[in-house]
Amino acid sequence: MIRALTRFSTRHPWKVIALWAVLGFALAGLAPSLMARVTESQTGDFLPRSYDSAAALRIAEEQFGVDPDATTVTVLVARADGKALGAADEERVKAEAAKLAQRRVVMPRADDRPQFLVPDRSQTPRIAPAMVAPDRSFELLSVELVGNAADEGVQGVFRSFRDSARTQFAEAGLRTGFTGSLAEVVDGADAHGTAAKVGGILVTVLIVVLNVLVFRSVLAALLPLLAVAVIGGVAGGAVAGLALLTGRKLDASTPSLISVVLLGIGIDYLLFLLFRFREHLRARPEQPAREAAAQVAGRVGGAITSAALTIVAAFATLGLASFGQFRSLGPAIAAAVLVMLLGSLTLMPALLAAAGRRMFWPSRSLRRVPAAGRAGRFGLLVARRPLTVLTASLALLGALAAGLIGIRMDYGRGDSGSGTPAAATATEISRALPAGVSDPTSVYVAATDGALLTTARLDELSRALTRVEGVGQVAPTVLNQDHRAARIDVYPTVDPQSPQARELASGPVRDAVARHTPAGTRAHVGGTAAIFADVATAVDHDLRIVFPVAAALIALILLLLLRSLLAPVVLMLAVGLGFAATLGAATLLFQHSLGRPGVSFTLPLVLFLFVVALGTDYNILITDRIREEMQRPGPARAAVARAVRHTTPAIATAGLVLAGSFATLATTPGSEQIAFAMALGIMLSALVLSLLLVPAVAALLGRAIWWPVRPRPAAAAPAWTPPEPSAGERSDHSYADSRSWSHM
Numbered sequence: 001m002i003r004a005l006t007r008f009s010t011r012h013p014w015k016v017i018a019l020w021a022v023l024g025f026a027l028a029g030l031a032p033s034l035m036a037r038v039t040e041s042q043t044g045d046f047l048p049r050s051y052d053s054a055a056a057l058r059i060a061e062e063q064f065g066v067d068p069d070a071t072t073v074t075v076l077v078a079r080a081d082g083k084a085l086g087a088a089d090e091e092r093v094k095a096e097a098a099k100l101a102q103r104r105v106v107m108p109r110a111d112d113r114p115q116f117l118v119p120d121r122s123q124t125p126r127i128a129p130a131m132v133a134p135d136r137s138f139e140l141l142s143v144e145l146v147g148n149a150a151d152e153g154v155q156g157v158f159r160s161f162r163d164s165a166r167t168q169f170a171e172a173g174l175r176t177g178f179t180g181s182l183a184e185v186v187d188g189a190d191a192h193g194t195a196a197k198v199g200g201i202l203v204t205v206l207i208v209v210l211n212v213l214v215f216r217s218v219l220a221a222l223l224p225l226l227a228v229a230v231i232g233g234v235a236g237g238a239v240a241g242l243a244l245l246t247g248r249k250l251d252a253s254t255p256s257l258i259s260v261v262l263l264g265i266g267i268d269y270l271l272f273l274l275f276r277f278r279e280h281l282r283a284r285p286e287q288p289a290r291e292a293a294a295q296v297a298g299r300v301g302g303a304i305t306s307a308a309l310t311i312v313a314a315f316a317t318l319g320l321a322s323f324g325q326f327r328s329l330g331p332a333i334a335a336a337v338l339v340m341l342l343g344s345l346t347l348m349p350a351l352l353a354a355a356g357r358r359m360f361w362p363s364r365s366l367r368r369v370p371a372a373g374r375a376g377r378f379g380l381l382v383a384r385r386p387l388t389v390l391t392a393s394l395a396l397l398g399a400l401a402a403g404l405i406g407i408r409m410d411y412g413r414g415d416s417g418s419g420t421p422a423a424a425t426a427t428e429i430s431r432a433l434p435a436g437v438s439d440p441t442s443v444y445v446a447a448t449d450g451a452l453l454t455t456a457r458l459d460e461l462s463r464a465l466t467r468v469e470g471v472g473q474v475a476p477t478v479l480n481q482d483h484r485a486a487r488i489d490v491y492p493t494v495d496p497q498s499p500q501a502r503e504l505a506s507g508p509v510r511d512a513v514a515r516h517t518p519a520g521t522r523a524h525v526g527g528t529a530a531i532f533a534d535v536a537t538a539v540d541h542d543l544r545i546v547f548p549v550a551a552a553l554i555a556l557i558l559l560l561l562l563r564s565l566l567a568p569v570v571l572m573l574a575v576g577l578g579f580a581a582t583l584g585a586a587t588l589l590f591q592h593s594l595g596r597p598g599v600s601f602t603l604p605l606v607l608f609l610f611v612v613a614l615g616t617d618y619n620i621l622i623t624d625r626i627r628e629e630m631q632r633p634g635p636a637r638a639a640v641a642r643a644v645r646h647t648t649p650a651i652a653t654a655g656l657v658l659a660g661s662f663a664t665l666a667t668t669p670g671s672e673q674i675a676f677a678m679a680l681g682i683m684l685s686a687l688v689l690s691l692l693l694v695p696a697v698a699a700l701l702g703r704a705i706w707w708p709v710r711p712r713p714a715a716a717a718p719a720w721t722p723p724e725p726s727a728g729e730r731s732d733h734s735y736a737d738s739r740s741w742s743h744m
Contacts, residue, residue, distance in 0.1 A: 010297060011290070014354060016346050016350035017354060024233040027234045028230075037244060047323065070144050072145075073142075077093050093129075100125065100127055100161075105125060105161045177424070179429070207221075216360070223355070232258075235262055272303070280292050280295065289352075293349055310557050315331070326546075382696055382699065383641035400580075406587075407591065409601045410596060433473075435496065436490070441509060445487075446484065460518070461517060472492060475490075499597055505530040506533035539601050550612070578684050579612055602674070607681060611678070617654075621650070622651065628643070636703050663675055
C-alpha cells in the first residue's frame with residue numbers, strides 16, 4: 001500500500017501536486033469559519049452529565065434560559081472624579097445602559113477575507129444591573145454576548161461594544177472597566193498579538209535558515225514550508241468538517257495545537273525524505289531522479305507511516321477519556337496527523353520527483369560524497385564509549401525527573417491575564433466586594449415533588465450557605481418563571497480561579513447543600529470553581545486509563561515495525577524516562593522556582609502524548625536505520641556508528657524545528673508551561689534519547705537487541721557501490737572497517 005502510493009505519486013507528480021493545491025486552497029479558506037462553528041470555550045460543557053456541576057448547568061439552561069453559547073462580561077462603572085455614586089449618578093448609569101442595550105453592535109470585518117467565509121456575529125447585547133459596591137464607589141453591569149470567546153468575530157464585537165460603552169459613559173462623566181472571560185481573552189490577544197506574529201515569523205526563519213545551512217539550497221529551504229502549509233490547510237478543513245458532520249465540539253485551543261503539531265511533524269517527515277533522497281542521489285549519480293524518489297519514498301515511507309500511526313494511536317486513546325475536552329482533542333489531532341501522513345506519502349514524494357536534482361540547487365554537494373565530519377565523529381564516540389554515554393544520559397534524565405517530587409496540579413487559568421485591563425478591573429472590584437462577585441459559585445435547586453418552590457422553602461439552605469467559612473456573601477434566592485427551580489449565588493472571599501475556591505465549592509459548599517436541601521428537591525453546585533473541581537476528578541480518572549492504553553498501543557506498533565521483543569522495551573523505557581524528565585523539569589521551573597500553585601492540569605496528559613508519540617518518531621528513525629546497517633557485513637558497533645552518522649543531521653534538524661514550533665505556543669496566553677515542556681521534551685527526545693541513549697544501548701547489546709529474530713549480516717555485497725571517497729574521507733570512515741573494532 002505504501003509503495004503503491006509513493007510509486008503513483010512519483011510517476012504522476014504534477015497531477016498529485018495540482019490535486020493537493022486545489023484541496024489546500026479550498027479547505028484552508030473554509031477552515032476558519034468551520035472551526036468557529038465547532039469550537040467550544042465553556043469548560044463545563046465538556047464534563048460528563050453525571051458530574052454535579054454539569055447537572056447544575058443543565059438546570060441553568062433548561063429552567064433559567066441560560067444560553068450555553070453566551071459569555072458574560074462584567075462592566076464596572078464609576079465616577080471619573082473618584083467620588084461615591086449618588087442617586088443622580090445611578091440614574092445616569094441606568095439611562096446609558098438602556099441606550100447600549102438597544103444598539104446593535106456590528107461585527108468588524110477584515111478587508112482581506114471574503115464575507116461568505118466569515119460568520120456574522122453582529123448582535124444586540126443583553127445588559128442588566130448587577131450590584132452597587134457597599135461604599136458606592138462603583139456599580140456593576142452584567143453584559144451578555146452570544147458566541148465563543150475564542151471566535152475572532154465575537155472578539156471583534158466585544159471590542160466595538162467596549163469602545164462604544166467607554167465613550168458613551170465618558171461623555172456622561174463616568175469611567176468604565178471590563179472583566180470576565182471574554183475581556184480576559186481579548187486583552188490577552190491584544191497584549192500578545194505582536195508576540196504571536198513575531199514568534200511565527202521566527203519559526204519560519206528558523207526552518208528556512210536551518211534548511212539553507214544543511215542543504216545549501218533554495219528549493220529545499222522553501223518547499224517544506226509550502227508543502228506543510230498546503231497539507232495543513234487540508235487537514236484543518238477536514239477536521240472542522242468532520243466535527244461539523246458528527247456534531248462534536250472542539251476545545252478553543254484545538255486549532256492552534258493542530259497547526260503546531262502539523263508544522264512540526266510535517267517538516268520532520270519531509271526532512272527525513274530530503275536527507276535520504278540526497279544520500280541516495282550521491283550514491284547513484286546515474287539513476288533517474290524519479291526512480292530514485294520512488295525508491296527513497298518507498299523505503300522511508302514505512303518508518304514515516306509507523307511514526308505517524310504511533311501519534312494517531314496515542315491521541316486516539318483520548319477517545320476513552322471522560323473529560324470531553326480530551327475526548328474531542330484526541331480524535332481531532334489523530335485525523336489531522338492522518339492527513340499529514342497521506343501528504344507525506346503522496347505530495348512530498350511528488351515534489352521530490354518533480355524537482356529531481358534541482359531540489360538541491362545551487363549546491364554542488366551531489367557531485368561528491370562528503371567527509372564524515374562532526375556527525376561521523378559523534379557516531380564514533382557513541383559506538384566506542386556506549387557505557388559512558390548511557391551513564392551520562394541516565395544521570396541527566398534522572399536529575400530532571402527528580403523535580404517530580406512534590407508535584408501538584410493547578411486547575412486555574414494561570415496568571416496569563418495579570419497586568420491586563422481586565423485583571424485590573426477584577427482587582428478593583430475585589431477591594432469593595434467579595435472576590436467571587438464577578439464569578440460566583442451558584443447553587444441550583446429544582447423541585448422533584450411537583451410542588452412550587454418559594455424563597456421561604458429555601459431559607460434554611462440559604463442561611464446554611466452564609467455560615468460556610470470562606471463565603472463572603474450569599475445573594476437573595478432567585479426563582480424561575482414557573483417557580484420550579486431556583487438559584488442561589490454564593491460569593492467566596494477568595495479568587496474564584498484559585499485552588500481555595502475549588503476546595504470551597506467541592507467541599508464545604510457541597511456538604512452544606514447536601515445537608516440542607518429541602519425534601520422534594522434536588523440541588524447542584526455550579527460555577528467556575530465547582531466546574532474545575534469536577535474537571536480535576538475527571539482528569540485524574542482519565543490519566544489512569546489513557547496512560548496505559550496509549551503505552552500499550554505504541555508498544556504494539558513498535559513490535560510490528562521492529563519485529564523484535566527487546567527493542568520495543570528499550571524504546572518504551574527510553575521515552576518513559578524522557579517523559580518523567582520533562583515533567584520534572586517543568587515542575588522544577590514553574591512550581592518550585594517560580595512559585596506557581598502547580599503545573600497545569602492538562603500538562604501531564606498532553607506532555608505524555610506529545611513527547612511519547614512525537615519523540616518516538618526520532619527513536620523509530622534511528623532504530624530503523626540501526627537495523628538496516630546491522631544487516632550489512634561488519635561488527636554491530638560499526639553499524640551503530642554508521643546509523644548515528646547518517647541520521648544525526650536529520651534528527652537534530654527536525655528536533656530543532658519541532659521544538660521551535662512548540663516554543664511559539666508561549667505567545668498564547670496561559671500556554672507558557674506547555675510551550676516550555678513540549679519544546680524541552682522534543683529536544684530531549686531528539687538529542688538525548690535518539691542520538692545518545694538508544695544508540696548506546698544498541699551498541700552494548702549488539703544484534704541481540706533484535707531478539708528473538710536477529711538480523712544476519714548480508715553475505716553478498718550491496719547491489720550498488722558508492723563512489724570512491726577521498727583520502728581524508730577514507731580516514732573519517734575508518735570506523736566502517738571491521739579491523740578498527742577488533743579491540744572491542
